């Protein structure tokens with residue numbers, strides 16, 4: 001069985017860009033996902049309003065199953081070890097980079113982690129849309145952070161006129177034309193872009209938890225008249241589902257993954273290559289530019305085939321479907337040598 005890795009999502013961005021707002025939003029609008037948030041101090045994380053269930057040392061547990069931990073960078077590894085213990089019940093870890101370390105250092109720490117339960121969940125860089133130009137002048141490293149980002153969140157979009165917002169978007173795209181850019185206010189991105197919902201088996205009917213009530217209240221407003229100013233975030237990103245009962249050509253699929261369509265952020269699912277000696281199920285996860293395959297047996301009675309979900313912002317859905325259709329193997333099947341590219345991304349545990 002493939003052991004599930006817990007994605008670690010890094011959230012970076014300059015002072016005041018909206019990182020804490022985004023964290024608070026994720027903790028609240030968590031869709032039942034248990035989030036472990038790592039910050040360097042609790043500071044403005046709005047813990048009080050999230051019903052503290054308990055506190056031990058530097059960790060606060062919330063009534064919705066989420067945890068909030070305050071550590072400095074020297075304690076990061078130890079905290080990741082603690083949060084990824086099965087008994088912690090955490091599904092995803094979100095690290096606020098500011099104050100802890102340079103995003104580059106943190107990305108290296110996650111990718112180089114020897115903890116088999118840790119997986120890279122992507123680097124999210126928040127940009128204060130209203131202050132982008134002046135921040136770039138004062139902090140030239142901002143350009144590098146935008147270039148490194150797997151997802152750019154252009155926050156405080158409410159403070160800009162439409163034309164100015166378009167100009168900032170163009171400048172961000174000039175720095176990083178591969179990663180999706182989401183426009184937000186108060187960091188309200190759809191959490192499902194960052195992590196999967198978790199299905200938990202519950203016994204019988206139950207009352208809504210506090211966070212579910214809060215989400216319901218937030219979502220309960222009427223957007224029908226177009227006056228509420230609420231941006232329909234789900235319209236900003238799209239997902240494409242691709243299935244094939246025919247095997248996929250390994251070389252073509254790896255080329256697709258290494259040269260992904262603009263705006264693609266995540267790919268998840270499983271692939272059937274049908275290459276002799278490599279008939280197993282190849283579980284695929286990509287975040288930004290990180291590609292990862294895990295090899296697993298097919299479940300009893302499971303049909304052979306490929307099923308992928310691709311998520312991104314500003315993606316060309318038809319173009320993606322066309323490119324994937326071209327990755328389906330033809331009647332002449334590849335030999336085992338064609339799997340070399342795939343095996344570069346297979347992670348041995």
Ligand SMILES: Nc1nc2c(ncn2[C@@H]2O[C@H](COP(=O)(O)OP(=O)(O)OP(=O)(O)O)[C@@H](O)[C@H]2O)c(=O)[nH]1
Pocket residue numbers: 013014015016017018019020021022044098155156157158159184185186187
């Ligand atoms: N108008 C507007 N204000 C915002 C938005 N997002 C955040 N703010 C405000 O901007 C200020 C900074 O937001 P934070 O979420 O604390 O930003 P941060 O990146 O965590 O800040 P530091 O921790 O100081 O680096 C707060 O007063 C927020 O209420 C937005 O989209 N629009």
